[in-house]
Amino acid sequence: MPQSGETAHRRATLYDVARLAGVSHQTVSQVVKSGPHVRPETRHRVEAAIAQLGYTPNLAARTLATARSHRIGALFFDRYDEVGPTRTMQAAVDYARDHGYVVDVVGVDPHDPSSLGAALELVAQAGVAGVIVFAPTAEVIDAVRALSLAVSVPVIVESEVVSGPEPGTGPTRALGLRLATEYLAELGHERFFHVAGPHTWLPARERTAQYRAVIEERSLRSVGEYEGDWSARSGYLAGLDLPLDSGLTAVVVSNDQMALGVLKALHIRGVRVPEQLSVIGYDDVAESAYFEPALTTISNDFEGQGRLAMDALLQTIDPARPHSELFQRDPVLVVRDSTAPPPV
Structure with a gap:
């Protein structure tokens, strides 16, 4: 430069x-x-x-001049190889940096409440201006709310303020899996199977609820559900378990990694996609266009969610900062080769 x-x-x-x-x-x-x-x-x-x-800007000088820390603690649950939360966190970190803050990211095991409390206490005592928690499960949110911190700083779980000057709520979650299921219904499919994420995860629960709502509203039939763990392996096991003799013609999968596993299992079972069975995923990971066949999926604005979450925290830290014009775009259907009308 x-x-x-x-x-x-x-x-x-x-x-x-x-x-x-x-x-x-x-x-x-x-x-x-x-x-x-x-x-x-x-x-x-x-x-x-x-x-x-x-x-x-010299953050140390700004901190001395304003008596306000420009460091933020972020708790990230990295036990699962899930693409969406990683993209959300990275966007939040980038947004904070662009607004003069440094983010300390701490990995936490979501199944260990003691590690959660210790990590939150640690970052709070490190002179941070606030803490943001990227929480996949209801148990994590409950644990954060139950903690009594020795240092008073605002704590935001994604976009919801759970401690600080005043509570608030974040943006309404987009109905991406509803869009996926409705698309298959419009193609003429009537018998579905759902490969869900782990039920302890809030996004997985929401996506399953959206799937079930469309099935009920349109008088369709769901021939079964399988609880995966977001991994391609769990999708593969679900694919091996699909009841192909039930008249099933469409599989709705809660993320692209599990959809990859489903495609592999169907290939082994000699099922042609999409000629015999349509498969749709969720996340639009970079590799999904190169699956065989290329995966129809839902592109979700994880980056917008991360920016909104961090903006909510920065606004809580400094209520006088200018109001942002941020928004999270609606999910977008990305049609590729893995879906088609049901066989006649």
Whole structure:
């Protein structure tokens, strides 16, 4: 990145940015803090100078000046290889960084309440401004609410404030698996099978509820459900267990990794997809377009969910910060080769 000769061999300062942009250092500070009282043309000039000089705010200096920490603790449940939560967390971390915060991510076993409490206490005592918890299960949410922290900081579970100045709720969860099931129904399928995620996970419960609602509303028939654990292996086992003699023509799977396992099992069983059986997944992972056949799936805005969650925490930390225009887009159906009308 190009820099002026004066700052090429040292870290650029706020005053360097002000000099290059032809504004006061107070104006640069307002732009860095996303202050609302800066004219657009001035803001653009300052942002261009920041980019040219490679300027980054000194978080330690900001903390001393404002008596406010710019570190955030994030608890992430990394025992499962699930793509969606990872994308959500990464988007939240990136959003925090873009707004001048550093995020310390701590991995926690969701089945060990003692590790949850210890991790939450640890990050709270480390001088963080707040804590965000990416919680897959109702048990985790209940455990966070039951904890009594020695240090008072706002704690947000995804987008819901569970401790802090005042409670609040996050965005309504999008009905992605409803979209998947309705699409198959529109193709003419009437007999379905559902490969669900682990029932202890809230997203898995929600997706199963959406599937069942469409089956009931449209007077369709579900010939069975299988509880997987998000892994391709569990999808493979579900595929081996599918009751092919039941007239089944469509399989609705709660994530793409399990759908991959289903496709493998059907191949071994000599079932042609989609000529004999349609399969649809959820998540739209990068590899799903390269499955054999390419997987029809639901693209969900995990990144938007992560940004909303972090924005909710930052707003709780600093209620005076400008209101954001963030939103989480609706799920999108991605039609590929694994679905077709049922065989005649």
